[in-house]
Amino acid sequence: MTTTPIRNPIRLLPEAVATRIAAGEVIERPASVVKELVENALDAGASHIRVDIRGGGLSLIRVSDDGWGIPKDELQLAIERHATSKLIGDPTRSGPNDGLDRVVTLGFRGEALPSIAAVAELTIVSTDGTNDVGHKIVTHGGRVLTSEPAPRTRGTTVSVRSLFANVPARLASAARPQTEITQITQVVRRMALAAPQVRFALFVERRLALQTTGSGDLGTALIEVYGPSLRDRIVRLDPIVVAGATLSGALVGPEVTRPGRNQVHLIVNGRWVQPRGVLNVIEAAYRPVLPRGRHPIAVLTVAAPPDRIDPNIHPAKTEIRLRDDKLIAQELGAMVKRSLGTRPQSLQAPFRTSLPWLPPTPTLIKEDEDTNYGDDSPIETPGLPPLRLVGQVQNRLMLLEGEAGLFLVDQHRAHERILYEHLTATHGPGSNEPLPLPEPLVLELRPAQVAAFGNRLGDLAALGFQWEHFGGHTFLLRTAPELPGLFPGEPNADGSLHGIGEPETLLDAMRTLDDDSDEEDVSEGESWRERLLVRLSCRGAVRRGRPLSRGTMRTLVQALGATPTPAVCPHGSPLLVHVDGSLLEKQFGWD
Numbered sequence: 001m002t003t004t005p006i007r008n009p010i011r012l013l014p015e016a017v018a019t020r021i022a023a024g025e026v027i028e029r030p031a032s033v034v035k036e037l038v039e040n041a042l043d044a045g046a047s048h049i050r051v052d053i054r055g056g057g058l059s060l061i062r063v064s065d066d067g068w069g070i071p072k073d074e075l076q077l078a079i080e081r082h083a084t085s086k087l088i089g090d091p092t093r094s095g096p097n098d099g100l101d102r103v104v105t106l107g108f109r110g111e112a113l114p115s116i117a118a119v120a121e122l123t124i125v126s127t128d129g130t131n132d133v134g135h136k137i138v139t140h141g142g143r144v145l146t147s148e149p150a151p152r153t154r155g156t157t158v159s160v161r162s163l164f165a166n167v168p169a170r171l172a173s174a175a176r177p178q179t180e181i182t183q184i185t186q187v188v189r190r191m192a193l194a195a196p197q198v199r200f201a202l203f204v205e206r207r208l209a210l211q212t213t214g215s216g217d218l219g220t221a222l223i224e225v226y227g228p229s230l231r232d233r234i235v236r237l238d239p240i241v242v243a244g245a246t247l248s249g250a251l252v253g254p255e256v257t258r259p260g261r262n263q264v265h266l267i268v269n270g271r272w273v274q275p276r277g278v279l280n281v282i283e284a285a286y287r288p289v290l291p292r293g294r295h296p297i298a299v300l301t302v303a304a305p306p307d308r309i310d311p312n313i314h315p316a317k318t319e320i321r322l323r324d325d326k327l328i329a330q331e332l333g334a335m336v337k338r339s340l341g342t343r344p345q346s347l348q349a350p351f352r353t354s355l356p357w358l359p360p361t362p363t364l365i366k367e368d369e370d371t372n373y374g375d376d377s378p379i380e381t382p383g384l385p386p387l388r389l390v391g392q393v394q395n396r397l398m399l400l401e402g403e404a405g406l407f408l409v410d411q412h413r414a415h416e417r418i419l420y421e422h423l424t425a426t427h428g429p430g431s432n433e434p435l436p437l438p439e440p441l442v443l444e445l446r447p448a449q450v451a452a453f454g455n456r457l458g459d460l461a462a463l464g465f466q467w468e469h470f471g472g473h474t475f476l477l478r479t480a481p482e483l484p485g486l487f488p489g490e491p492n493a494d495g496s497l498h499g500i501g502e503p504e505t506l507l508d509a510m511r512t513l514d515d516d517s518d519e520e521d522v523s524e525g526e527s528w529r530e531r532l533l534v535r536l537s538c539r540g541a542v543r544r545g546r547p548l549s550r551g552t553m554r555t556l557v558q559a560l561g562a563t564p565t566p567a568v569c570p571h572g573s574p575l576l577v578h579v580d581g582s583l584l585e586k587q588f589g590w591d
């Protein structure tokens, strides 16, 4: 909820409440003026907000809205300190009863207009729509110079001129106009994403710089704010409820990134905020699919009951206290991971130029060679659209077709993903029983490794690897989890152990468990287990370069589509590339 449903009269806050307000400098630069004025327009229920900027905001900042306006007899009160229409005590409640514990508006302190009035020339024209004539006040250095009728349709226009003209220090510290304009644009972007139901227009030096349609759809707002190149890149998140809060949002796929870190937006109850913890979690969820050094674009929204949020901890109100914030951050991260992981990378570059020359030899597409010869029915899975197998390409890719075009699947990474899911499933409840090995495997460690390995025995057993300390530096492996064989009828093909790879590979992975701890953002206990699982699935997976029969390929696609994230391998690399039908049409000029 971003607006009060009805307008209340402006009144002075009692002294006791005013002292509980987080104090601090509200107006630091032109962008802070824009932020406060736009917040006021949103709080007044506006559906259309126009911002005009001249001289980097120092000559003019004007914000016009079609909200419910300010009645003539309250205009002077609006520029008094701690005068607000937004904090309303609840007479039915006992205890602290000032409304600070259930703020539903963006403003609540009654400080913005007086702070602006003190450092600029401020003009407010407004009408609450009760009659056609509006009223205007002009103030200078906080003193009212003019108060007179002025025509206006319902709503409010606030103009701020000669900002900081009477505060030389501030004026000197204002950056180049271009820098201020960048800041202002960023503020308007954030507000437009926080209020996608409102139409925004930003004019800089009389030229339209940003415009949204107020469609109410977050994905559409993202495209309007960042540009049409995002059009086919938006992933909308289905809302979920966690700890009484509804989480939702819209993501931009990892094909479009930014060099800077600040395009992940979190909106809590309509308020744009910047909690480091949440942003790090989102960034980490994107990390596996992003190019190095690039950062994502995304908007995540949280709607929570107002009494779970304290917005009164920061003068600029860009930080809040949110109950259950750790849990909520974790869930947001999981949502992002899930959505990115189920989304095939789509090929957008004109592939006529990027596809290598393919010689027309039959060896490119493997001949059918097993009993599944002729099984051409679509492969139906929960995670992927129905796909028909065309064949194997260059002994490393499976080529499939579906309604939406062509799909290329990396055979090695697909198998990796499948093995990884099976390995992780072995330590959950109802997990697969580990299988006893015909003969124990012997692991010799360096003396320095013994203690650390000994500490891992419980965790390894939970994964299905039961080790026994034989004495000295020697451990014996008695069991291993069973993984699905890829080659029916030859479960131990390549001397592979229950599908995990050769014994030497497994021992090697175990021996080097603690050798490279380069994971970031993961707690130590998780990181070695994750590394082991990734490594085992990589070593056990079918190599690129190996010819596959149609039956094997069908098995692979079937199992891949049953995993929760069929589009990304455990290392985070793409394993599924989608060539959109419309791209083919465009490339061939078929319309």
Ligand code: ADP
Binding pocket: 010, 036, 040, 041, 044, 065, 067, 068, 069, 070, 078, 079, 083, 084, 085, 086, 106, 107, 108, 109, 110, 111, 112, 113, 114, 156
């Ligand atoms: P706050 O927003 O914290 O209440 P402000 O100083 O920003 O404090 O504004 C003071 C009061 O003026 C608001 O409580 C509101 O009643 C009124 N006001 C300011 N801007 C607008 C606007 N654009 N439309 C309607 N009322 C407004």
Ligand code: MG
Binding pocket: 036, 039, 040, 106, 107, 108, 110, 112, 113
């Ligand atoms: Mg305000």
